[in-house]
């Protein structure tokens with residue numbers, strides 16, 4: 206990994222990195238926030254600093270959330286690091302949307318492993334985010350010392366819109382091996398198989414056979430994952446979100462959870478007067494941060 210830029214924010218440092226990804230076969234950018242605890246000479250700390258992975262939405266780079274969600278204040282409050290991956294492979298060699306829209310192709314990888322040409326070659330974002338990137342970050346940040354940062358085990362996941370979809374999908378697909386300690390989402394796409402954004406992405410990346418879509422659809426996954434303990438999924442969505450009725454439809458996840466071990470453990474908080482923007486996301490980041498801090502054993 207190469208450090209492209211490093212800057213101070215709150216009590217820690219935002220590190221902007223790039224690396225050649227074996228999953229996407231492109232150069233990928235990622236932002237990592239190291240909290241103030243990382244720099245404290247605290248010999249009493251018994252275990253590595255845990256991590257919250259934040260998956261961004263359509264059109265985003267790692268900078269949107271690291272500039273506008275204000276996770277850094279919460280990371281310092283509780284003592285967790287933040288990882289802000291990109292939303293797709295990028296480059297002239299990377300296939301894009303033939304219609305040149307912003308809801309498919311570069312900036313809209315949907316955090317899945319594409320099987321259809323021409324996207325299969327580079328759009329391997331599921332393996333990138335959930336397998337390759339944590340290993341790469343661990344090797345980079347922990348190579349010269351006892352692991353001060355935990356990118357592999359004590360990790361939570363969250364995200365916004367397409368990224369909220371990616372967080373819930375990755376959480377449920379990795380649930381059996383407890384890949385993530387907790388999951389939350391801001392205005393997520395919960396049933397991509399049945400909304401336009403998801404249908405366009407699944408058709409383009411996975412093909413026309415809808416049976417192939419089920420492996421990545423939270424409303425299908427939740428019926429086949431047995432919940433344990435007090436695990437729950439925290440979701441916020443604004444009642445003035447312009448995408449609420451057409452693309453997000455959080456009620457479909459509540460419906461899918463009925464008669465499963467997740468019934469009453471998917472908490473959808475519809476908040477009055479909020480839209481889809483980072484003004485909405487940043488307002489509720491503190492609640493999500495506390496939720497993850499509890500699940501990461503920080504409070």
Ligand SMILES: N[C@@H](CCC(=O)N[C@@H](CSC=O)C(=O)NCC(=O)O)C(=O)O
Pocket residue numbers: 261262263264265269273307365366367368481482483
């Ligand atoms: N460019 C679009 C706006 C698209 C948009 O609102 N993108 C959201 C995520 S939508 C689902 O994933 C976003 O996070 N935008 C980046 C930001 O910094 O706000 C349009 O013109 O409508």
